[in-house]
Amino acid sequence: xxxxxxxxxxxxxxxxxxxxxxxxxxxxxxxxxxxxxxxxxxxxxxxxxxxxxxxxxxxxxxxxxxxxxxxxxxxxxxxxxxxxxxxxxxxxxxxxxxxxxxxxxxxxxxxxxxxxxxxxxxxxxxxxxxxxxxxxxxxxxxxxxxxxxxxxxxxxxxxxxxxxxxxxxxxxxxxxxxxxxxxxxxxxxxxxxxxxxxxxxxxxxxxxxxxxxxxxxxxxxxxxxxxxxxxxxxxxxxxxxxxxxxxxxxxxxxxxxxxxxxxxxxxxxxxxxxxxxxxxxxxxxxxxxxxxxxxxxxxxxxxxxxxxxxxxxxxxxxxxxxxxxxxxxxxxxxxxxxxxxxxxxxxxxxxxxxxxxxxxxxxxxxxxxxxxxxxxxxxxxxxxxxxxxxxxxxxxxxxx
Amino acid sequence: xxxxxxxxxxxxxxxxxxxxxxxxxxxxxxxxxxxxxxxxxxxxxxxxxxxxxxxxxxxxxxxxxxxxxxxxxxxxxxxxxxxxxxxxxxxxxxxxxxxxxxxxxxxxxxxxxxxxxxxxxxxxxxxxxxxxxxxxxxxxxxxxxxxxxxxxxxxxxxxxxxxxxxxxxxxxxxxxxxxxxxxxxxxxxxxxxxxxxxxxxxxxxxxxxxxxxxxxxxxxxxxxxxxxxxxxxxxxxxxxxxxxxxxxxxxxxxxxxxxxxxxxxxxxxxxxxxxxxxxxxxxxxxxxxxxxxxxxxxxxxxxx
Numbered sequence: 228x229x230x231x232x233x234x235x236x237x238x239x240x241x242x243x244x245x246x247x248x249x250x251x252x253x254x255x256x257x258x259x260x261x262x263x264x265x266x267x268x269x270x271x272x273x274x275x276x277x278x279x280x281x282x283x284x285x286x287x288x289x290x291x292x293x294x295x296x297x298x299x300x301x302x303x304x305x306x307x308x309x310x311x312x313x314x315x316x317x318x319x320x321x322x323x324x325x326x327x328x329x330x331x332x333x334x335x336x337x338x339x340x341x342x343x344x345x346x347x348x349x350x351x352x353x354x355x356x357x358x359x360x361x362x363x364x365x366x367x368x369x370x371x372x373x374x375x376x377x378x379x380x381x382x383x384x385x386x387x388x389x390x391x392x393x394x395x396x397x398x399x400x401x402x403x404x405x406x407x408x409x410x411x412x413x414x415x416x417x418x419x420x421x422x423x424x425x426x427x428x429x430x431x432x433x434x435x436x437x438x439x440x441x442x443x444x445x446x447x448x449x450x451x452x453x454x455x456x457x458x459x460x461x462x463x464x465x466x467x468x469x470x471x472x473x474x475x476x477x478x479x480x481x482x483x484x485x486x487x488x489x490x491x492x493x494x495x496x497x498x499x500x501x502x503x504x505x506x507x508x509x510x511x512x513x514x515x516x517x518x519x520x521x522x523x524x525x526x527x528x529x530x531x532x533x534x535x536x537x538x539x540x541x542x543x544x545x546x547x548x549x550x551x552x553x554x555x556x557x558x559x560x561x562x563x564x565x566x567x568x569x570x571x572x573x574x575x576x577x578x579x580x581x582x583x584x585x586x587x588x589x590x591x592x593x594x595x596x597x598x599x600x601x602x603x604x605x606x607x608x609x610x611x612x613x614x615x616x617x618x619x620x621x622x623x624x625x626x627x
Numbered sequence: 628x629x630x631x632x633x634x635x636x637x638x639x640x641x642x643x644x645x646x647x648x649x650x651x652x653x654x655x656x657x658x659x660x661x662x663x664x665x666x667x668x669x670x671x672x673x674x675x676x677x678x679x680x681x682x683x684x685x686x687x688x689x690x691x692x693x694x695x696x697x698x699x700x701x702x703x704x705x706x707x708x709x710x711x712x713x714x715x716x717x718x719x720x721x722x723x724x725x726x727x728x729x730x731x732x733x734x735x736x737x738x739x740x741x742x743x744x745x746x747x748x749x750x751x752x753x754x755x756x757x758x759x760x761x762x763x764x765x766x767x768x769x770x771x772x773x774x775x776x777x778x779x780x781x782x783x784x785x786x787x788x789x790x791x792x793x794x795x796x797x798x799x800x801x802x803x804x805x806x807x808x809x810x811x812x813x814x815x816x817x818x819x820x821x822x823x824x825x826x827x828x829x830x831x832x833x834x835x836x837x838x839x840x841x842x843x844x845x846x847x848x849x850x851x852x853x854x855x856x857x858x859x860x861x862x863x864x865x866x867x868x869x870x871x872x873x874x875x876x877x878x879x880x881x882x883x884x885x886x887x888x889x890x891x892x893x894x895x896x897x898x899x900x901x902x903x904x905x906x907x908x909x910x911x912x913x914x915x916x917x918x919x920x921x922x923x924x925x926x927x928x929x930x931x
Contacts, residue, residue, distance in 0.1 A: 268721040269665060324927045329720075330664040330859050334917055337668075337852035341910025344755050344848060345890070348904040366735060366750065440754075444728035447721050455715055488739050492732035499729040512715050 232480035240377045241483045244369045247381035248436050248479035249472045252445060254388040255433060256471025258425045259446030260464050264402035269332055270317060272443040275430045276336040277313025278306035279343025279439060282364050283350055290353065299376040299435065307431045313339050314423055367438035369479055370486030383432045394421055403460045438491035445471060448498040455509035474498035526551060527601050531575060537564050538576035578604050581616050635766035639782050640758045641887050644909060646788040647841040648879035650795045651853035654834040656872050659858040660810050666831060667854030670838045671847035672727040673704040675753050676734030683741055697839040704730060705831060756846025758905040784844040791840035798833045807868055845906050852910035853879055860917040863924025882913035
């Protein structure tokens with residue numbers, strides 16, 4: 228059944244919805260990356276919650292004009308208008324009053340959502356409102372979507388994606404190097420406006436798929452996930468788009484075979500699963516990589532300290548050090564160094580002695596900053612410099 | 628409107644609403660000044676999976692296990708946010724967004740998949756609560772307030788919320804000076820030897836207590852609105868911390884009372900029959916108050 232859904236075998240509408248969700252996911256992933264890199268990820272949460280009053284008022288207006296109020300296009304236009312008002316409120320509160328952006332986001336989010344709830348309870352008392360199905364906008368519901376709505380979803384998602392791709396260059400520039408963008412004549416105000424416009428459109432199109440409470444995840448999670456895999460600007464955008472696309476596609480397909488469940492949480496959890504895998508396994512920043520790095524570092528420190536102890540003729544009691552040296556064939560089980568062990572210990576001691584001279588001499592100040600107790604000095608100084616240092620090592624003296 | 632019906636049907640919800648509003652607004656002042664305003668938002672989202680898991684484990688809708696579950700979820704989310712922020716070197720806001728949406732999504736799916744049709748637990752209830760249903764059936768009029776037998780029939784949410792309010796107020800009163808210091812000049816506070824990090828964590832925990840206690844009675848919308856709107860409005864009124872906290876408590880009380888009255892009686896005044904969501908209306912009123920303060924408050928400007 229899931230295989231059928233993933234291979235788009237569940238009929239025309241479900242296929243359209245799945246493809247639409249995939250396109251929407253790509254657009255959200257790409258747009259979210261710019262938002263994330265500008266450190267304004269949570270603005271989208273305010274935008275999405277601010278759509279609710281618009282949806283409700285559009286429904287009432289359409290019923291008042293004699294329709295049944297369920298035209299998806301009309302509802303989405305209403306959502307867009309009230310989201311834009313919410314965005315303006317956030318902007319106004321941040322620039323004109325002493326409130327920070329986080330407070331402005333929280334205020335707009337809760338007040339607009341609360342007002343939306345008031346309107347929803349009004350709609351429930353209307354005759355036409357009983358079957359309105361506006362609750363689907365809270366958590367997303369794609370099951371049993373009408374043909375026209377599915378086409379609208381797929382087409383608008385495709386349009387959003389095209390829009391994002393057209394505006395990709397200036398957005399990328401502004402996200403990674405605002406100073407350069409300004410110096411080359413771009414207006415940051417306009418770029419930010421374009422970015423917020425795109426986020427707004429993504430949010431509105433995503434309402435029916437992911438729902439207004441969780442759409443913020445579709446914008447943030449792909450970008451955060453992508454950040455684990457690369458340090459390069461262009462690659463973050465591509466990976467985030469891919470993660471978003473997969474979340475949308477798999478989430479909508481799974482939702483098609485479980486029509487009772489809301490779509491939004493499924494889409495979000497698919498994305499979150501990819502995030503978790505990245506958090507654990509990514510090569511640079513992942514948990515596993517950091518643990519391995521720490522483990523290797525610990526072993527190098529133990530090895531080095533053990534060798535220095537050997538060189539000074541001290542016994543080794545520390546069990547990990549003992550085991551490491553044993554395994555490397557540098558000592559015998561009773562702690563006596565082998566000939567390789569003696570050589571390595573002498574080498575470590577020489578290295579440490581050279582470092583202590585380098586660190587005591589101001590003229591080597593630059594090289595001394597590289598000292599961490601583990602780096603071999605030959606990797607820092609030239610042979611000539613080493614000779615100079617060696618000339619200063621005192622010959623062994625007889626202890627009286 | 629002021630007769631026995633009022634005491635039975637409107638007084639308890641109004642009192643609960645006021646307790647919720649003030650209990651959330653008080654710590655909200657400090658969260659706002661520390662630029663952690665969205666913590667209230669995050670807490671109220673992650674509480675849902677905690678409550679659902681507690682219900683699935685115990686099989687009953689009881690206050691104790693649910694509070695424990697919610698508190699556990701809140702602590703788990705704080706740890707997860709911190710972990711992601713440090714390990715992935717991800718900005719705090721984004722880490723928060725990832726964690727609370729994922730936990731909320733998990734909570735919703737758990738709730739929808741499990742059989743909760745027999746009990747009063749669903750997503751909409753979690754979002755908007757049901758303030759209107761917290762009525763006092765034993766009340767016969769104002770005199771019932773002095774009647775121990777009738778008082779025993781008060782909705783349990785009222786004493787629970789009152790206790791939460793007392794806990795929050797006591798925490799702020801006890802730690803007022805260190806909290807104020809750590810909020811305005813963290814470096815100086817640390818220099819004095821104050822434990823600023825445990826203090827910050829304690830503030831979050833106290834906020835979580837207020838949020839969790841309120842969640843069950845009124846849903847998450849009021850909680851988020853009350854954490855932010857009254858303190859933000861109070862911020863426009865004064866430059867002094869003590870005055871700001873007092874203003875925010877006044878604004879919170881005002882929002883709760885006006886919001887409830889407008890929701891319950893407003894539609895009747897304009898000729899409609901049914902009432903609207905009290906939780907939504909209270910949030911709306913607090914937004915209106917914030918709007919007025921932002922336009923006309925004496926200290927609204929960026930530089931003051």
